[in-house]
Amino acid sequence: MTSLAQLPPHSHCVVASLPRSRGLAKRLIALGLTPGADVCVLQNWGRGPLIVEVHGARLALGRGQAARVEVEPESQPAGD
Amino acid sequence: MELSGERPPEVILALAGQPNVGKSTVFNALTGQDQHVGNWAGKTVEKMTGHFDHSGRRFEIVDLPGTYSLTSGSEEERIARDYLIQDPPDAVIALVNAASLERNLYLLAELLLLPVPIVVGLNMVDVAASHGTHVEAHVLQAALGLPVVELVASKGKGLRELIDAAQTVIDHPDSFQPSRPEIRPNHQPVLTEIEELLAGRSPAGYPPQWLALKLLEGDTDVAEVVREAVPGDVWERVYSILVEHDDAYLDIAGGRYDWIARMVRAAVVRPRRGVTVITDRIDRVATHPFWGLVVLLAALAALFAVTYSVAGPATSALSELISGTFSDWLRGVMDGAPEWLSGLIIDGIVAGAGTVLSFIPILIVFFAALGLLEDVGYMARTAYVMDRYMHWMGLHGKSCMPLLLGFGCNVPAVLGTRIIEERRARLLTMILTPFVPCAGRLAVLTFLGAAFFGRSASWALAALVGGNLVLLGLIGLAVNKLVFKGERSAFIMEMPLYHSPNLRTIGMYVWRNIWAFVRKAGTLIVIISALVWALSTYPGSDPESSVLGIVGRFVEPVGAVMGLGDWRLIVALVSGFVAKENSVATLGVLFGSGAGEAVGAAGAGLAAKVAAAMTPAGGPRSSSSR
Numbered sequence: 001m002t003s004l005a006q007l008p009p010h011s012h013c014v015v016a017s018l019p020r021s022r023g024l025a026k027r028l029i030a031l032g033l034t035p036g037a038d039v040c041v042l043q044n045w046g047r048g049p050l051i052v053e054v055h056g057a058r059l060a061l062g063r064g065q066a067a068r069v070e071v072e073p074e075s076q077p078a079g080d
Numbered sequence: 081m082e083l084s085g086e087r088p089p090e091v092i093l094a095l096a097g098q099p100n101v102g103k104s105t106v107f108n109a110l111t112g113q114d115q116h117v118g119n120w121a122g123k124t125v126e127k128m129t130g131h132f133d134h135s136g137r138r139f140e141i142v143d144l145p146g147t148y149s150l151t152s153g154s155e156e157e158r159i160a161r162d163y164l165i166q167d168p169p170d171a172v173i174a175l176v177n178a179a180s181l182e183r184n185l186y187l188l189a190e191l192l193l194l195p196v197p198i199v200v201g202l203n204m205v206d207v208a209a210s211h212g213t214h215v216e217a218h219v220l221q222a223a224l225g226l227p228v229v230e231l232v233a234s235k236g237k238g239l240r241e242l243i244d245a246a247q248t249v250i251d252h253p254d255s256f257q258p259s260r261p262e263i264r265p266n267h268q269p270v271l272t273e274i275e276e277l278l279a280g281r282s283p284a285g286y287p288p289q290w291l292a293l294k295l296l297e298g299d300t301d302v303a304e305v306v307r308e309a310v311p312g313d314v315w316e317r318v319y320s321i322l323v324e325h326d327d328a329y330l331d332i333a334g335g336r337y338d339w340i341a342r343m344v345r346a347a348v349v350r351p352r353r354g355v356t357v358i359t360d361r362i363d364r365v366a367t368h369p370f371w372g373l374v375v376l377l378a379a380l381a382a383l384f385a386v387t388y389s390v391a392g393p394a395t396s397a398l399s400e401l402i403s404g405t406f407s408d409w410l411r412g413v414m415d416g417a418p419e420w421l422s423g424l425i426i427d428g429i430v431a432g433a434g435t436v437l438s439f440i441p442i443l444i445v446f447f448a449a450l451g452l453l454e455d456v457g458y459m460a461r462t463a464y465v466m467d468r469y470m471h472w473m474g475l476h477g478k479s480c481m482p483l484l485l486g487f488g489c490n491v492p493a494v495l496g497t498r499i500i501e502e503r504r505a506r507l508l509t510m511i512l513t514p515f516v517p518c519a520g521r522l523a524v525l526t527f528l529g530a531a532f533f534g535r536s537a538s539w540a541l542a543a544l545v546g547g548n549l550v551l552l553g554l555i556g557l558a559v560n561k562l563v564f565k566g567e568r569s570a571f572i573m574e575m576p577l578y579h580s581p582n583l584r585t586i587g588m589y590v591w592r593n594i595w596a597f598v599r600k601a602g603t604l605i606v607i608i609s610a611l612v613w614a615l616s617t618y619p620g621s622d623p624e625s626s627v628l629g630i631v632g633r634f635v636e637p638v639g640a641v642m643g644l645g646d647w648r649l650i651v652a653l654v655s656g657f658v659a660k661e662n663s664v665a666t667l668g669v670l671f672g673s674g675a676g677e678a679v680g681a682a683g684a685g686l687a688a689k690v691a692a693a694m695t696p697a698g699g700p701r702s703s704s705s706r
């Protein structure tokens with residue numbers, strides 16, 4: 001399984017699972033990161049925080065938090 | 081006297097919304113100047129209430145704290161939902177941002193479970209359109225089953241219609257039949273089971289379905305409420321269900337997003353994937369690891385350049401007006417009055433008020449510039465760019481925003497630490513905020529810098545400010561390592577789309593920060609200034625033989641260790657404990673010139689006197705350097 005932090009910019013993915021910490025998971029959910037949500041990575045420089053787009057909103061996400069979100073990368077032309 | 085302000089409100093509305101939906105813009109546009117800032121009962125969170133008249137009725141509107149959900153993760157969320165349950169308004173206006181509609185509807189999904197009628201204000205349709213997103217309000221309205229009103233609050237568009245819609249919902253409560261989200265099917269039986277256990281036993285005001293749902297969501301506050309209200313054996317059964325289904329919150333949230341997807345499916349037209357919008361273009365530079373930092377430093381440099389070039393002259397003019405023209409005029413008027421009275425008023429109170437007033441131009445320009453950066457959406461980017469550096473202190477990007485505010489005034493900056501969710505990170509940011517050189521400290525530094533370093537004063541000033549910030553970093557590192565043991569906190573933050581600024585919102589931002597300064601710091605400065613004057617005048621005729629002089633000389637040996645061999649300097653230092661800008665005012669009183677004069681450009685005379693008092697007093701230094 002890949003983590004969100006490992007995805008290059010402009011890649012799309014679907015959230016597979018959230019961090020085990022319930023407090024963190026709830027904050028991510030309120031900001032739109034739910035299991036099954038489509039995510040587009042807008043910025044990922046390899047270090048420092050990421051910017052992702054999910055449910056029509058942009059989020060900055062610390063690298064530590066992004067590393068704990070597991071995702072299913074989507075292949076090039078949006079296959080289901 | 082505003083007579084209309086005395087009428088009790090007939091309709092009470094609450095304004096709810098996630099951050100970045102333009103809530104304060106709507107609030108300001110509706111209420112104008114008729115606003116009241118207080119605190120939520122027993123809380124340190126600001127409560128804004130406003131009044132307005134609409135079609136012959138008097139409305140009160142309560143601005144709920146901006147939150148992403150109502151799941152009691154933060155004090156704001158608890159306040160918002162406790163208010164809606166225990167003291168329900170006649171209707172709630174739920175503001176959503178058309179540009180990030182799906183995420184914004186999450187709060188609505190939670191609001192719909194509470195027993196209050198709701199109308200939706202679909203705000204920022206212009207910003208959404210400029211980014212290629214179009215929302216059909218009537219389609220959304222049909223799906224949701226509640227009124228949806230299009231707004232461009234920054235231009236005042238749609239507000240009348242919004243209040244009309246709220247009025248209709250209040251007058252015809254039967255017409256309110258919204259679609260409500262449901263938990264995903266696999267946890268539906270469990271939810272029903274808890275509902276049945278709680279039936280007839282739920283504490284006053286709480287809808288049982290809502291309690292059951294919140295329990296399943298793992299809400300500790302609600303668990304406490306229920307545990308106290310139901311018999312022990314019932315709670316044991318509820319509790320065992322909760323333990324067994326501790327993952328149910330995912331299905332509750334999932335159910336809400338499923339509902340949202342159904343609601344927006346037909347109503348939203350999005351740009352094709354991969355279309356570059358304005359925000360992407362700006363962010364390519366503004367959030368770049370290197371260029372983003374350059375942009376941030378340039379923005380800060382511009383902020384200070386504007387602040388001191390525009391406000392500097394105004395400050396000198398103002399302090400001269402107060403300590404010169406106005407004080408002289410007052411002296412003339414009070415010619416016959418007893419000496420103690422004119423002394424107290426002119427050298428104590430007016431001089432102190434002059435110190436406060438002379439900072440206001442600087443603060444106005446500073447907060448206006450900062451408010452502009454905030455309103456266009458840039459502030460979130462400073463947090464993003466600074467995040468990796470803040471990690472050295474165990475903090476994250478969000479701490480950067482109150483620290484920036486601290487350059488204007490530390491008082492609102494400490495209040496601003498609210499935006500940081502974790503207690504630990506918030507505490508550390510509060511500890512560090514006073515190390516940010518605020519406008520007051522910069523004024524003291526400017527004054528003392530000129531006194532001691534003459535022509536190279538600006539270099540000395542830069543070194544002092546730089547040293548100050550290095551100290552901030554070191555203390556952050558140390559506190560994080562020693563006290564918090566290097567714990568990390570989570571950085572999760574919305575990056576709003578860039579949009580054009582709204583002058584009214586910026587104006588209110590400036591006003592609130594200035595008012596916080598005047599109320600909290602201003603009153604103290606005036607009191608201290610009057611007190612210093614009194615203590616330095618009595619019982620003797622000159623400062624030497626006054627209370628302050630006697631005490632000051634008593635502690636002189638302690639000061640000498642720090643190179644402050646003159647008691648007057650120690651007194652000035654101590655008075656700075658209360659408000660930094662006091663120390664210059666105190667020096668002014670003790671060295672016998674007007675305090676206001678000291679702050680302005682006309683402080684050269686005082687500067688020379690202070691420098692003279694300081695230099696021969698450097699006992700320890702001169703002996704060591706022979």
